[in-house]
Amino acid sequence: MPRPLCATIHIDSMQHNLDRARTCAPHSKIWAVVKANAYGHGLEHALRGFATADGLALIETDNALRLRQMGWIKPILLLEGIFDVSDVPLLAEHNINSTVHCIEQIRMLEYTQLYRPIDVHLKMNTGMNRLGFQPDEYAAAYKRLRAIPGIRNITHMTHFANADELEHPRLAIAEQVRRFRQGADGLAGERSLSNSGGVLHQAELVGELSNDWVRPGIMLYGGTPGGRTALEYGLRPTMTLRSEVIGIQEILEGDTVGYGSRFEASAPMKVGVVACGYADGYPRHAPHGTPVIVDGVRTALVGRVSMDMMTVDLTAIPNARVGSKVTLWGDGLPIDEVAQAAGTIGYELMCALAQRVRVCEGRLGTNG
Template sequence: MPRPLSATIHLDSMRHNLARARSCAPGSKIWGVVKANAYGHGLERGMRGFADADGLALIETENAVRLRELGWTRPVLLLEGIFEAADVALLGEYGFNSAVHCIEQVKMLEYTKLFSPIDVHLKMNTGMNRLGFKPDEYAAAYARLRAIPGIRNITLMTHFANADELEHPRLTVHEQVRRFQQGAQGLAGERSLSNSGGVLQQALLSAELSNDWVRPGIMLYGGTPGGKTAAEYKLRPTMTLASSIIGIQHLTAGDTVGYGSSFQATGPMTVGVVACGYADGYPRSAPHGTPVLVDGVRTTLVGRVSMDMMTVDLTPIPNARVGSKVVLWGDGLPIDDVAASAGTIGYELMCALAPRVRVLEGALGQLA
């Protein structure tokens, strides 16, 4: 029998969350973001789970090609664009959309013959200061792209730094929208501004946002960029990491648990050993008190997470035994709760899932 640890991917929840994104931004087309192996869910599962998306967006050129090989015929967007001149040929051959965020990419397109028309997304840096042209540089970059034979459609794009907190004290979404509108004034083309946070806040921003395309990522996987909980946003978990109790220890006052003896029992307690550790992608940084479900009952992690195992408090579950089911995150336990306790975000937990973890498929609420 295999080790009792598995990640179950809920395609039904992926479809639900995509529909939720569409209901939040009803007038927009949707790029379903499947970068980082569809946030750890698997590229092929991402393609199936988001089959109703208008297009799929990702970073990796090799995985963009793989989408075509898997049979995806709708648009594909390379969110970081091309990395060298040799990549230009891929755009025409596979019909990829490409982000253009720097003058070097413009030059690659200028100096490499395009044998098929391509569409590009010209990125504006409105304050996040990662990629993109500053607003006062944007029109000149647009003009150079427009002059290239073979460039067909130019979508105008930016990325929000704080869409989960509209009135962020350092940079508001309203200010980024203002800068975008100023830099894009008079330029023809569709607009693409909102990530997950923007999509979830679309109702509040509708008066100032014009989104022809939105680019939801984490919300499609049942996590949130911040603000409300996934349940409050009506999102469903798409990955459940589950295991079993493989050992039980009965402690007395003064007994310690795990490496470093970082946890010490203050009285009699029962501890269960779970087949999951940091080599499986569970965060080693998760402290005592991180939530865990055992047989459907919420309890907590105790002691330090080790490579292959962790220990949990079974005192609230007196009937727990070897073989009891454990949910580390997902069905019944929001991944954001675990991430918050570990001092990280749900994105990282999903993406960190290790190759040795068995990946299954199943409907939410119907774990094997």
């Protein structure tokens, strides 16, 4: 029998969340972001869950080629663009869009003769200060790209730093939009501005934004970019991590649990050992009190998470036994709540899921 730990991927929830993005941005085409192996969900599941998206966006060139091999015929966008001049012919051969965010990438495109026209996304740095041309450099970069014979369409793109907090005191989204307009004024081409936060706040930003394309990521996987809970945004979890109790200990007041003996029982208690640890992608730094669900009852982690196991409080679940079902996140337990307890974000938990964890499919509300 396989180890009882399993990540269930809810294709129906992926489809629901994509529909939610369309509802928020009804006049925009959608790049469904599938980087990091579709946020840990698997590209094969993303192809089914996001089949109606207008395109798929990611950063890994090899996975872009995999998408083509798996039968995806609609557009693909490399969000970080190409990394070497040897990547340029692949863009034309496999009809892949590339982001262009620095002068070095423009030089690569100038250096290579393209036998088939390609489309690019020219990125502007409007305050995120990661990738992109400054607004006052942007028009010159656009002109240089436009002069390359193999460049067909140029889409103007930027990335919001605080789309979950519209009036951020350091960098409001309206200021980034102002800088974007200043840099792209008068330049032909479609626009792509909104990440998940921008999409979810599209109605509030309609006076500020003109999005031909949007680029939802975390919202498609049932996580929140911040500001509100996923449920408040109308999103459904797309990954449920489940395991089972594999051992039980009855301990006394003063007994300790786990490595470092960090947890000490204040009264007699029943402790369950669960088949999941940090080698599976569960956060090692998750503290006592991090929520879990056992046999439908909410309880909490006690002691340190170890490589292959964790320990949970079963004192209030008298019928718990070896084989009791455990939900670590997902259906009934939002991944963002677990992440917040562990001092991280839902994105990290999804992406950290280890290869050794068995993956299956199931509809939300079922055991897969």
